[in-house]
Amino acid sequence: MTTSSGSQASPARVLGTADAVAIGAGAMIGAGVFAVFAPAAAQAGAWLPLALLVAGVVAYCNATSSARLAAVHPESGGTYVYGRERLGELWGHLAGWAFVVGKTASCAAMALTFAAYALPGAERPLAVAAVVALTALNYRGVRKSAVLTRVLLAAVLAVLAAVVVAVAGSGRADPAELSLAGDWPGFFGLFGAAGMLFFAFAGYARIATMGGEVRDPATTIPRAIAIALGGVLVLYLAVGAAVLAVLGPDALAASSAPLADAVTAAGWPSLVPVVAAGAALASLGALLSLVLGVSRTTQAMAADRHLPRYLAGIHPRFGVPHRAEVAVGAVVVLLVATVDLRDAIGFSAFGVLVYYMIANASALRLGPEENRPPLLVPVLGLAGCVVLAFSLPLPSVVAGVAVLAAGAGLWLLRARWGRPGR
Template identity: 60%
Template sequence: MIGAGVFAVFGPAAAVAGSGLLLALVIAGFVAYCNAMSSAWLAARYPESGGTYVYGRERLGPFWGYLAGWGFVVGKTASCAAMAMTFGAYAGQPRLFAVLAVVALTAVNVVGVQKSVLLTKVIVTITLLALGTVAVTADGNADFGAFKAGGVLQAAGLLFFAFAGYARIATLGEEVRDPERTIPRAIPLALGITLAVYAVVAFTALNAVGADVLASAPAPLAAVAPDLALLIRVSGCLAALGALLGLILGVSRTVLAMARDRHLPPVLATVHNGVPRHAEVVVGLVVIVLVLVADLRGAIGFSSFCVLGYYAITNVSAWSLGRRVVPALGLLGCAVLAFSLPIASVAAGVLVLALGAAGWLTRKVLWSRSP
């Protein structure tokens, strides 16, 4: 979670909520907490890789597991585009460098180079050092800006994007030691640390430059501390590349799993030397198209809508375990934030999820008629 999201999302959120950014952050964190607890309970019950793709299937039926997986794939593909554009923005050429980053990292994944735990630790360490330096050295007593109450929920939906990752432990349930004890403790702890870091950075940014500057800057955090702009830009680039590498890797593996289950074209299940190259290339091409046709706010909004849909299914699945209050609050929060997002993101998200559902139903009818 502590990575590229914090470098990208404060600008779009400040544009719609102004100084309401801080309240929006709390709301996003609360919804993420409810989703995280539902994920933790389900992961303890089903310590298998796959996350809600597994939970929805086991608790609600095959269609809901499929829809969760479809939402994850399309939402995280948009996340890839957002991370690529974040890299481009901090590198100085949003579209050109974004496309080059996708091409380079897709090639890296195709030849079998994966994001390692060591690389993750290095990137997070650099990111935390950069954010800590900004928090300590940024000065000013700027006007926070107008409190735009009507945009707080939309900003919370956009900020939810920055929390994506708290359930990664759950999706890798088979690889966690003592999952029934470890997962329910690890997810809320990771989420709490991240929320604290984001709150400090958000307050520092508003105090240093105000919401208007934060909203208009191509690289928001670089505008907070101009004297440290180079450090922040380098850190933002590294964080974005690390996130993009991991996202392409994760999305392509989910595509592989869904192709094996015949939910996607079987050709995407082809594996060469342990690497799903067809899936990798297709994901890379789709991300490049999104980079060329979408803007950062649109990519973040679409990604948030699809991922909130994914977690809505998570909460309903947790409800079926006998849990009540937290899954209900999580489900309500997902619905409110999803439909508070920009109308274009909502329309695109509804359309893509509907197409996925139509594909499922069509395939089921064809299978039922086959001899």
């Protein structure tokens, strides 16, 4: 979610379905696929593919609700705007708060994923260095271009294809590891794994907010959402099944770099540097975008007085929200130094699921004349977000609820004492 103020020129409607699909897939296929299968396997075991399907369905509902809301509220801001306009100011504030805290944890997860593949054994120092370096780049106004997004997507797809082919052709993958005849993980295990796997779909909302950039958005956006999410789901099912079949649930759950361990177990240790390079590209590319997006949201919330006004400052030379960027970078460094990858993924998933709870609740307030989605979509999305969020590991849920409560407390303090004339 990004926000902006002031007048903006209308973007040109130059993107077709293929462009929207590529941008959406590029936003989704990133570091998550290199890291999330291990904590998901710890929750669901051999039921991991079913958990992935559940996560994909919830992601589709969220994206569809967001797309319909974006058509009615075309201003930048995502659910920060939808919640405020449809449910009230508190809900908009909580959506923005959940986004900032969830995506800040995502930044830590991206940095730790990069370090786990690039330099096992020295993850934290390398992850801290990556955060500092990319925060410095963003401070000077560096952006990822659309061309770079496509290059990164092509490189990561090639690496994931190499993993699947290496495992499938090795003769060491055991289909019995995919059997559902083993231990049932329980609904908390299945849905908790789906909540973790939801992290790997992060970015799909990029399609939903492209209304001003695509040709015939009423047709193109729903089609692009279905194609991109469907394609990414098939890819994740292939990769997840491959690593599960060659490692087994227990070894997969214990892995800190599951795709590297999978190609090693398949007898292709020479591919480990290739996988590490793919993970580095995906993680650093996602981290660059995340620090950019979270800092802009932080700056916008500060400008609206939902966060300290000091964070709203814009650098006079580089034109970036430099105070917000430094603050976000500092918090991410703190998280990298104190939490592990699984905790970061769980906490991030909780925050983002709360964000989409509010999006689906907002979509339920759309009227028939506002192209409201079929009622089942926001209802299923809302219920799915609630179930997945509260099925995550207990520490993630407790920490998430505590941070949301703190956000609500800040809003109440602002409402009571922060308004002019009080």
